[in-house]
Amino acid sequence: MPNSPIWRPFTQMKTTPPALKVLRGDGIWLELEDGRRVMDCISSWWVTIHGHAHPALAEALYRQAQQLEQVIFANFTHEPAEQLAQKLLAHLPDSLTRVFFSDNGSTSVEVALKMAYQYWGNQGDLRTRFLGFEGGYHGDTIGAMSIGGSCDWWRPFQPLMFSMDTVPFPATFEGDLTVEGKEAQALEKIENCLKGDRYAAIFIEPLIQGAGGMRICRSQFLRSLQDLAHHYGVLLIYDEVMTGFGRTGELFACLKSGTAPDILCLSKGLSGGCLPLAVTMATEEIYQSFYSDDASKAFLHGHSFTGNPLACATGITSLTLLEQNPQQFQQLEKLHRQCFDEWLRGHSKIENIRFCGTIAAMEITTPETSGYFNSIGTHLRDRCLDLGLFIRPLGNTLYLMPPYCITREELDQVYQTLCKVLSEVG
Numbered sequence: 440m441p442n443s444p445i446w447r448p449f450t451q452m453k454t455t456p457p458a459l460k461v462l463r464g465d466g467i468w469l470e471l472e473d474g475r476r477v478m479d480c481i482s483s484w485w486v487t488i489h490g491h492a493h494p495a496l497a498e499a500l501y502r503q504a505q506q507l508e509q510v511i512f513a514n515f516t517h518e519p520a521e522q523l524a525q526k527l528l529a530h531l532p533d534s535l536t537r538v539f540f541s542d543n544g545s546t547s548v549e550v551a552l553k554m555a556y557q558y559w560g561n562q563g564d565l566r567t568r569f570l571g572f573e574g575g576y577h578g579d580t581i582g583a584m585s586i587g588g589s590c591d592w593w594r595p596f597q598p599l600m601f602s603m604d605t606v607p608f609p610a611t612f613e614g615d616l617t618v619e620g621k622e623a624q625a626l627e628k629i630e631n632c633l634k635g636d637r638y639a640a641i642f643i644e645p646l647i648q649g650a651g652g653m654r655i656c657r658s659q660f661l662r663s664l665q666d667l668a669h670h671y672g673v674l675l676i677y678d679e680v681m682t683g684f685g686r687t688g689e690l691f692a693c694l695k696s697g698t699a700p701d702i703l704c705l706s707k708g709l710s711g712g713c714l715p716l717a718v719t720m721a722t723e724e725i726y727q728s729f730y731s732d733d734a735s736k737a738f739l740h741g742h743s744f745t746g747n748p749l750a751c752a753t754g755i756t757s758l759t760l761l762e763q764n765p766q767q768f769q770q771l772e773k774l775h776r777q778c779f780d781e782w783l784r785g786h787s788k789i790e791n792i793r794f795c796g797t798i799a800a801m802e803i804t805t806p807e808t809s810g811y812f813n814s815i816g817t818h819l820r821d822r823c824l825d826l827g828l829f830i831r832p833l834g835n836t837l838y839l840m841p842p843y844c845i846t847r848e849e850l851d852q853v854y855q856t857l858c859k860v861l862s863e864v865g
């Protein structure tokens with residue numbers, strides 16, 4: 440598309456070819472203006488959980504649009520928001536009782552950050568320190584960037600970000616014999632931090648870090664982390680923006696790991712990937728610290744589109760689809776493993792293989808340093824696109840995160856293509 444005025448996200452406009460124009464989507468397929476059909480193997484930045492143009496979501500959207508498209512949420516409420524909040528609560532640990540709406544993953548994290556900070560402040564306990572994990576990614580607004588402080592992308596913005604403490608994330612993979620040692624070290628460092636300072640909260644992407652390289656930790660680690668947070672009286676915040684709604688093979692990572700955070704952030708799959716929507720959920724204790732005759736103790740945060748009825752209506756339908764057919768996301772890990780064994784197992788360039796529910800990830804070894812700026816990612820992306828697959832490796836981390844509706848045959852085709860592309864690179 441020559442001369443487009445559009446400045447694209449996460450893109451060096453000078454060196455990147457013009458964006459491909461998509462005419463329509465259908466399930467895992469995207470149909471391009473030039474007539475090509477490509478498989479969306481990363482659910483369009485991890486949001487499109489049911490596949491593109493799902494008729495039930497389109498119907499929910501159409502019906503709601505005829506009734507109420509938007510209303511200020513400070514003074515009013517509406518049925519879609521009430522129903523969605525109840526539906527979410529029914530699936531999450533009982534300790535989470537309150538639902539605060541916002542618009543996207545980053546804002547759900549900003550809300551969590553401010554909520555945790557003010558929770559302590561409202562009790563006269565000023566706590567300004569937060570703990571996060573190496574490789575953590577929580578979004579692109581200033582607060583969310585600060586929490587994901589170890590990320591290389593943020594270097595230009597460093598002076599604007601507040602300081603926080605970062606501890607190691609005990610990333611593991613198939614056949615990892617050192618995982619227990621890594622977990623013990625991480626927990627020791629966390630405990631040392633918690634002993635030494637009064638933290639407001641610990642932020643973690645539970646079970647799998649997304650943008651930091653699809654790095655997986657074990658449920659045991661989350662349980663120990665929860666114990667430490669309880670012991671030292673620090674809030675535990677789960678950023679399930681990516682892991683929520685079936686991604687880890689269960690509806691939520693907190694359920695899969697048998698843990699319950701004090702604050703939980705959700706977005707991406709919340710609206711079935713149709714519209715921007717997010718929630719930050721909190722315990723009753725947190726909510727009660729804001730509940731007061733004193734207006735200044737209220738949570739003074741909100742967005743124009745908070746609780747948008749259209750997005751909430753698709754959210755209800757999306758959650759219903761997940762309830763009706765949990766096998767779809769539950770069985771994907773098995774399919775990934777089967778296809779991986781058939782096409783990629785034993786490939787000399789692949790290491791650190793890991794699966795987490797609907798996600799498969801691995802590192803590609805190259806002479807360059809591992810990481811986001813390793814150039815193999817761009818090469819693999821371009822070559823796969825030639826062959827009808829849309830992937831977006833994180834440097835030399837190759838991962839697949841398809842919509843749940845992908846069939847065994849389609850997944851087979853994905854792995855077969857990856858096998859071909861990887862054999863070309865050696």
Ligand SMILES: Cc1ncc(COP(=O)(O)O)c(C=O)c1O
Nearest residue numbers: 543544545576577578649680681
């Ligand atoms: C774990 C996590 N948190 C927050 C975000 C930010 O979400 P958004 O891009 O909707 O602002 C992302 C986005 O990838 C994410 O993966």
